[in-house]
Amino acid sequence: MTQAIAKRPMRTRRLNIRATESQEELIRTGANTKGVSVTDFILESACLQAEQTIADQREFVLSPERWQAFIEALDRPAEIKPGLVRLFAEARGKKRGSRK
Secondary structure (H helix, E strand, O other): OHHHHHHOOOOOOOOOOOOOHHHHHHHHHHHHHHOOOHHHHHHHHHHHHHHHHHHHHHOOOOOHHHHHHHHHHHHOOOOOOHHHHHHHHHHHHHHHHHHO
């Protein structure tokens, strides 16, 4: 165990959280079941959730049929949307007007 501690980067940052009694009990039970400290359990769980959340914003999986439909949609020529043209024209006008 000493080697594992020696290899772990030094923790220099502090996070404070508040929990209900039942949440604390659940977390402690999970940590004990896994055989790790509450800190390690919380950090591992939170980092895993953060990685999944970030990955969900970068990657997505589609069936071959849905992938083909996606590619076809990307390859279609852009359509001019009159409502968006008006919206951006208004936004540009307001932005210019606010500089005066």
